Amino acid sequence: MTIDPRSPFGLLLTAVCIVAFVYLILPILVVVVAPLGDTGYLAFPPQGFTLRWYAAALEDTRYLGGFLTSLRIGVIVALLSTVIGVMAAYGISRYAFPGKALAEALFLSPLILPTLVFAVALSLFFTRTGLLSGDSRLIMGHVIICTPYVIRATLPVLRRFDRTLEEAAQNLGASPLQSFFLILLPVVKTGIVAGCAMAFITSFDEVVLALFLASPGEPTLPVMIYSAVQLGFEPTVAAVSGLLVLLTCVFMVIYQLLGIARQE
C-alpha cells in the first residue's frame, strides 16, 4: 500500500473498509444465524440454540419442490445461455460486419435495463401471442438476462486467443469445426465455465421474472421465499434462506478451488 496504514488517513481508510464489509456481510449472516435461536420468533442476535427450524426447513416438501424447480430451470437456462452466448461472443471476437457494435450493445443491455419492465413486457407478449407455455416462458426470460454474463465472461478470453493456433491446426488438415472444438474451446474453457456458473446462479436467484412468468403451481424457491416473507417472519423461511446462503458458500468455494486448480 502506498498510504501508511498507521497514519490518521490510513486508519480512516481502514475504518471505512471495516464498516463497509460489516455492512455487506451482516444481513447475510443474520439470515443464517437468526433461525438458530430458540425463541420461536426471529431475533438477532439469536437467543438459545436449536436446529429445529433448520430441520423443519429440510423436511418441508414444498420448499424442496421449489428448490428442485429452481434447480431445473437454472440448469436449462445455464446450458442454453452458454451455447448462444459463446456463439455470439465468438462471432463478435472473430468477424467484422456493419452493426456489430449495435449487436454487442443489444446482447449486453439486459444487464442495465430494468428487469421489471422486461418482465411486464414479456408477460404481456406471452398472453397476447400465446407463444410457449409452462416453464419455457420463464426459461426464455431467464436466457435473455443470463446470456450477457456468458458473453461478458467469454469475450475477453476469446479476444486474447491467439488465432494463429487455429490457423496452424487448419493448415495441418483440421476442419474449421475440428479446430474450434479441439483448439479454441479448451483454451477459452475458463471463461465459458465462469459464464455458465454466473448464468446458473443468476437464474437460480432471480425473482422478478419468476413472479410474472413461473407456472402458478410450481413457484421457484426465491418466489416462495418472497411470498412467505411478505406474510410474516416464520423461522422456517429464514432457515430455508439460510440453507440457500450456505449452498451459495459451497458453490463459491468449489468455484474458487477450481479456479486455483486451473491456475496451478
Added chain:
Amino acid sequence: MTAAGVMTAGKGAAPSRIFVPVLIFAPCLLVYLVFFVWPQLSLLAVSAFDRGQVSAAHYIRFFSDEYYWELLGRTLFLGVSVTLITLILGVPVAYVIARMRSRYAALLLVLTTFPLLVSAVVRSFGWMVLFFRDGVVSNLLLALGLIDQPMQLMYTLTGVIIALAQVLLPLMVLTLHGVFKSIDPDLEHAAMSLGAPPWLALWLVTLRLAPGGIIAGSLLVFSLAISAFATPALVGGARANVMATTIYEQTIELLDWPFASALSAILLVFVLLISLLYAKALDRRSAGEAAS
C-alpha cells in the same frame, strides 16, 4: 438444432464468408429479437393505446397527477441516495483492495462478490430482521447516541435506501477496483514525495484520473437502484412506494396493464438515457487508458 446447422456449414468445402458469421449469430440474435426487442416494443405500443385508439391518455394521467410526480421524485431520490452511499463506501474499499498485496486482495474480492451471488430476496429478508421493531440497527444507533428514541426503519424510504445500497455496493466496488488497479501507484508516491498529504495524493491522482470509472460505477448503480423491485417491495412495502413497486401493483393487483406499460415506458426511458451516458463514460475511460 442450431448446433447441427453450424456443423453442416462447417463440413462444406469452402463455407461462404457471410454464411458462417450469420449462422453463428443467428441463435442469439433470433432469441433477443423475439423475446427481448419485440416484447418491449409492443409494451411501448400498448402504452400508447387507449380503448383501441392511439392516445397519450396514460401518459397524461401520469404527468397530470401530483401523486405520480411525487412517486417519480421519490424514485430518483432513492437512486441518488443509494449512489452516494455506494460511492462513499465503495471508493475507499476499491482503493484499498487495488493497492493491497494480491493474496489478501483476492480474498477481499471474493468477500465482495459473495453477496452478489445471494438472492436479493434473501438479503432483503436479512435487513427486515435487522429493521423490525427493536431491531439491531435501531438499538445500535441508540447506543451510539445518534438517535434518542427507537427508530422504525421497516416500511420507510430510509430503510429501503440502507438495504438497497448494500445490495448494489459490490457492483460499485468491482467497477472502481478495475479502474484503480489500472492507475500506477508510483504516481501517488510521486505526489507524496513532493509533499502532498496522503488524502490529497489520493484525490489528485487516483480520483482525478478515474472520473470515467467513477461516473460509470455511479450510473450503473443509479440505473439499477431506480428500477430495483425486490428490496423496495419487501423492505419498503406499500408505505414507501417507488416506480417499480407501483408498476407491479398496477399489473398483478389492479390489472391495469396499459397504465403499467406507460409507467414502464417512463422508467425505461430514464434508464436508457442513463445507459447512453454510461456508454459515453466507458468510452472516455478507455480513451483515457489508451492515452496514458
